[in-house]
Amino acid sequence: MxxxxxxxxxxxxxxxxxxxxxxxxxxxxxxxxxxxxxxxxxxxxxxxxxxxxxxxxxxxxxxxxxxxxxxxxxxxxWKDKPLMPKDPYERAQARFWADFVDKKLNDSRIWRSKGEAQEAAKKEFIDCLKLLEEELGDKPFYGGKNLGYMDVVLVSFACWFYTYETEGNFSIENECPKIIAWVKRCMEKESVSKSLPDPHKVYEFAGVLKKKHGVE
Ligand SMILES: N[C@@H](CCC(=O)N[C@@H](CS)C(=O)NCC(=O)O)C(=O)O
Known part of the structure; x- marks a missing residue:
């Protein structure tokens, strides 16, 4: 069945x-x-x-x-196209960075707040992305030659980048060009490009959410 x-x-x-x-x-x-x-x-x-x-x-x-x-x-x-590395140490590293993304990168203050709180969130976000750039190094993907677990974990935020940049008035590409090059590589995969929603639609949604919660 x-x-x-x-x-x-x-x-x-x-x-x-x-x-x-x-x-x-x-x-x-x-x-x-x-x-x-x-x-x-x-x-x-x-x-x-x-x-x-x-x-x-x-x-x-x-x-x-x-x-x-x-x-x-x-x-x-579903074992085809493995996402997790085979090597236990590399698996541990992938889990470490995935945890880092959830604990440090995921911060809605970057688009929901203003003033000092937003500036602090922006700085933390860029600092995190710079660490993630270092971790990527010269590899095309975190998973090596192919999309892996960490790529899936992180690229899911890419459709929010436009909202972060527009609300925070900064350019991720200027700050972290390797991350944007990596996003573009991920978008060449149909599994990513067909899944991620239009960043402009996400921005509209974020605006609705801000209004609902009384944030200007
Ligand atoms: N740690 C969770 C986070 C999931 C999460 O925050 N989901 C949000 C939507 S993005 C949700 O369901 N929110 C509803 C609520 O908090 O009541 C995961 O990785 O799955």
Whole structure:
């Protein structure tokens, strides 16, 4: 019997995008369900009762939560085009940098705030990207010759870069040209270019969110 794969997601979510890119890389067919996060579906509440967040992957009735866990699960179940490095040390490094992205890079103050808070967020963001540039080194991808786990984890934020730049009034390419060159390389992969939403649509969405939360 064919696998039943459902993804509970929300279109501009970088976390959901990690699952979408991984499933596309592996060529897995699935049912996509876009959630209204202000009115979460009973299925989402039942499948992720702890955090009540997207993404949730439901594979043959079993739910898997948290994007980093989901990407690793997808990689273990569908073995074609491995995302995780084979070597245990390199795997540990990939997990370390993925954790770094979630703890340090993911900061909505860069587009939601103004003044000092925004400047501080911008500086931290650029500092993080510079460290990530160093980690990439001369490799085409974090995964080496091919797209790997860390590439999937980080590139999911690329559709937000336009919002960060427009709201923060800076150019990521000027600050971190190697990161932008890497994003362009990732976008040559159909799994990435077909998954990432239009950055202008994301910007419009961010504007709506700011208005809703009373940020000018
Ligand atoms: N650590 C989680 C973060 C997921 C997350 O923050 N999801 C957001 C959308 S981008 C969400 O579902 N928010 C709904 C809520 O907080 O109620 C992951 O990596 O999956």
């Amino acid at each position: 064919a696998d039943e794969v459902i993804l509970l997601d929300f279109w501009p979510s970088p976390f959901g995008l990690r699952a979408r890119i991984s499933l596309a890389e592996k060529g897995v067919e699935y049912e996509y369900k876009d959630e209204d996060l202000s009115n979460k579906s009973p299925l989402l509440l039942k499948s992720n009762p702890i955090h009540k967040k997207i993404p949730v992957l439901i594979h043959n009735g079993k739910s898997i939560c948290e994007s980093l866990v989901i990407v690793q699960y997808i990689d273990e179940v």
